Amino acid sequence: MKVLVVDDEPDVRALVATALGYAAGPAEVVEAGDGDEALAAIRDHKPDIVVLDLALPGRDGFSVLEELRRTSMLPVIVLTARGLEHDKIRGLELGADDYMTKPFSPRELVLRIQTVLRRSAPQDRRPGVLERGDLRIDLAARQVFRGTREIRLTPTEFNLLMELAQRPGEAVSHEALLTKVWGPEYRTEGHYLKVYIGRLRDKIENDPASPRVIQTVRGVGYRLALTKD
Amino acid sequence: MAAQAVRANELVRFERTFNRARLGGAAITFILGPFFPNIGLQHVVLFGTLLLLESALVALLLRSDRFVRYPERVSQAIFAIDLFVVSYAIFLFSYDPNWTTYIVGLLLVIAGGFRFASAGALGASLFMAVTYTLTALYRAQVFGFPTEPQRIAFTDTIYLLAGFLMAGLVRELGTLRAQREAFEHQRAETDALRALDKMKTDFLAEMSHDFRSPLTVVRGAIEILQSQRPGPLTERQQELTARADRNIRRLEEFSEDLLEMARIEHGAIQLERVDVDAGDLVREVVEDHRALANNRGQTIQVDGTPDTAMISADVTRLRRAVGNLVGNAIKFAPEHSTILVRTHRDDGGFSVSVIDHGPGVDRDERERIFEKFSRGRRTSGTLGAGLGLSIARSLAELHGGSIRYEDAVGGGAMFVLTVPVEIE
Numbered sequence: 001m002k003v004l005v006v007d008d009e010p011d012v013r014a015l016v017a018t019a020l021g022y023a024a025g026p027a028e029v030v031e032a033g034d035g036d037e038a039l040a041a042i043r044d045h046k047p048d049i050v051v052l053d054l055a056l057p058g059r060d061g062f063s064v065l066e067e068l069r070r071t072s073m074l075p076v077i078v079l080t081a082r083g084l085e086h087d088k089i090r091g092l093e094l095g096a097d098d099y100m101t102k103p104f105s106p107r108e109l110v111l112r113i114q115t116v117l118r119r120s121a122p123q124d125r126r127p128g129v130l131e132r133g134d135l136r137i138d139l140a141a142r143q144v145f146r147g148t149r150e151i152r153l154t155p156t157e158f159n160l161l162m163e164l165a166q167r168p169g170e171a172v173s174h175e176a177l178l179t180k181v182w183g184p185e186y187r188t189e190g191h192y193l194k195v196y197i198g199r200l201r202d203k204i205e206n207d208p209a210s211p212r213v214i215q216t217v218r219g220v221g222y223r224l225a226l227t228k229d
Numbered sequence: 230m231a232a233q234a235v236r237a238n239e240l241v242r243f244e245r246t247f248n249r250a251r252l253g254g255a256a257i258t259f260i261l262g263p264f265f266p267n268i269g270l271q272h273v274v275l276f277g278t279l280l281l282l283e284s285a286l287v288a289l290l291l292r293s294d295r296f297v298r299y300p301e302r303v304s305q306a307i308f309a310i311d312l313f314v315v316s317y318a319i320f321l322f323s324y325d326p327n328w329t330t331y332i333v334g335l336l337l338v339i340a341g342g343f344r345f346a347s348a349g350a351l352g353a354s355l356f357m358a359v360t361y362t363l364t365a366l367y368r369a370q371v372f373g374f375p376t377e378p379q380r381i382a383f384t385d386t387i388y389l390l391a392g393f394l395m396a397g398l399v400r401e402l403g404t405l406r407a408q409r410e411a412f413e414h415q416r417a418e419t420d421a422l423r424a425l426d427k428m429k430t431d432f433l434a435e436m437s438h439d440f441r442s443p444l445t446v447v448r449g450a451i452e453i454l455q456s457q458r459p460g461p462l463t464e465r466q467q468e469l470t471a472r473a474d475r476n477i478r479r480l481e482e483f484s485e486d487l488l489e490m491a492r493i494e495h496g497a498i499q500l501e502r503v504d505v506d507a508g509d510l511v512r513e514v515v516e517d518h519r520a521l522a523n524n525r526g527q528t529i530q531v532d533g534t535p536d537t538a539m540i541s542a543d544v545t546r547l548r549r550a551v552g553n554l555v556g557n558a559i560k561f562a563p564e565h566s567t568i569l570v571r572t573h574r575d576d577g578g579f580s581v582s583v584i585d586h587g588p589g590v591d592r593d594e595r596e597r598i599f600e601k602f603s604r605g606r607r608t609s610g611t612l613g614a615g616l617g618l619s620i621a622r623s624l625a626e627l628h629g630g631s632i633r634y635e636d637a638v639g640g641g642a643m644f645v646l647t648v649p650v651e652i653e
Contacts, residue, residue: 022458103444
């Protein structure tokens with residue numbers, strides 16, 4: 001795996017590189033010290049995943065993430081030093097796959113990198129096509145269409161949609177969604193789910209403010225209102 | 230300087246009001262005067278004009294530089310003119326057999342009180358009493374009316390009593406004003422202290438934020454060393470890295486506490502509530518702390534009703550609140566003692582009590598220990614910044630709950646955290 005580590009502190013970059021060096025499996029580490037370098041490195045080195053510090057000099061991490069998400073669904077883990085809900089949620093809303101708060105354990109970061117990569121890897125689950133109105137979800141091809149236009153989803157977004165699509169019309173609990181999509185250790189991290197449901201609705205719903213496809217089941221979870229072929 | 234400006238403003242306000250009263254007086258004189266046939270029309274015109282002239286003079290004075298420079302002295306002069314004009318009116322109409330104009334003197338007692346407090350009220354009442362007495366004697370002698378000493382005594386007494394009452398009223402108003410000023414002063418001081426306190430918290434939060442990257446590097450390096458991936462460690466090296474690790478975690482906790490405190494003070498915490506079994510949450514917190522307790526030879530016993538209590542809580546935050554209580558018990562209770570964690574559910578909600586056999590908390594310190602950076606005097610010799618309880622209480626309160634202190638049976642401390650349970 002090729003990991004791009006973006007942090008303005010060389011010691012932090014070196015630490016992550018060292019930890020990845022001792023991790024199972026070969027890992028190549030590319031480093032960047034600021035936002036512009038990061039975007040250039042993504043272009044030139046085509047990493048598999050980006051570890052992105054949000055507090056960067058000049059162009060900050062949020063703006064890098066925004067720029068990146070315009071063209072790419074590359075997995076991103078953001079590092080935040082402030083540990084503020086606001087930062088974490090904004091990071092997730094801008095399309096980060098996960099976040100870690102400094103000071104973090106390098107071992108845990110490596111585990112998260114592996115989890116996110118595993119989550120993003122194409123999984124072949126129950127093939128089929130789900131439709132509602134002009135919305136079409138092709139589970140096998142991992143593609144979502146509105147009419148003939150494809151809606152681009154990040155791997156995590158697609159996994160979440162797929163988890164709901166496994167049981168169309170049924171309420172799926174918060175805990176089940178968090179465990180299946182993110183992992184058992186995320187069981188209680190409700191804000192991941194909240195942010196990602198919001199992102200999915202923004203992309204899929206005609207009117208995200210009054211969602212009809214992804215419905216909230218109060219106190220339980222969410223339900224996908226679709227008909228299966 | 231400020232007090233002088235306030236006084237000058239006050240006098241301007243008073244003089245404007247009194248000037249309106251003068252115009253009103255002139256109007257009454259011109260309008261009602263002709264209806265009193267005993268009063269000669271020439272006297273009505275004379276007095277009305279006199280009032281108008283005085284009013285014009287005061288209006289000019291109020292606009293003059295002199296008033297800005299010596300407001301007190303100008304106001305005194307105007308008051309003196311008032312006294313003489315009113316005395317003149319009393320004298321002017323005294324030939325009337327139904328003479329009653331002396332009643333106007335009471336208005337001057339009020340005006341004097343407003344302007345110059347007790348001195349003004351009492352001075353005016355004395356002046357009016359003298360005027361009345363002299364005029365009454367004059368009209369008796371010149372126009373042949375009866376002297377009626379009992380009437381003179383009565384009216385003079387009324388003047389003096391009015392002055393006395395006005396002086397009391399003004400004194401009372403002065404006390405109220407002093408109280409208000411003291412209160413405002415105190416509030417300004419509190420605001421300043423609060424701002425200073427916020428500055429301190431912000432500074433510490435900013436600092437601990439800057440700690441985070443260096444902390445990451447040190448903690449990470451120790452973790453990698455301890456994994457022995459870079460190479461095997463001798464027993465002595467393992468001991469040293471373990472010690473470094475323990476202390477880096479303390480530093481981390483402290484910096485996290487400072488940040489959390491700053492977030493609480495800024496109202497920046499938005500709870501991420503999920504439905505969770507409170508009993509499970511407490512048991513998990515206890516499990517997380519078992520190793521720490523074992524290090525001190527302590528045993529943690531969990532005891533509670535077996536039924537579950539579903540609550541809506543921010544799991545990280547509530548764990549932290551309970552964890553701070555358990556952590557404190559471990560820190561302050563003696564080695565090899567037992568710590569009891571008891572959960573309970575009733576109409577008041579779900580509560581968890583952490584009971585230890587430590588030194589307890591002195592009666593006079595029981596509220597203070599919940600303040601930030603505060604530590605009980607019986608805790609000397611133990612480590613900590615004194616933020617744990619303060620944070621725990623704030624987090625419990627954010628959940629709509631509370632934390633209180635109680636004496637444990639047989640000495641020791643008991644902290645009870647309560648959070649509301651959703652109605653099922």
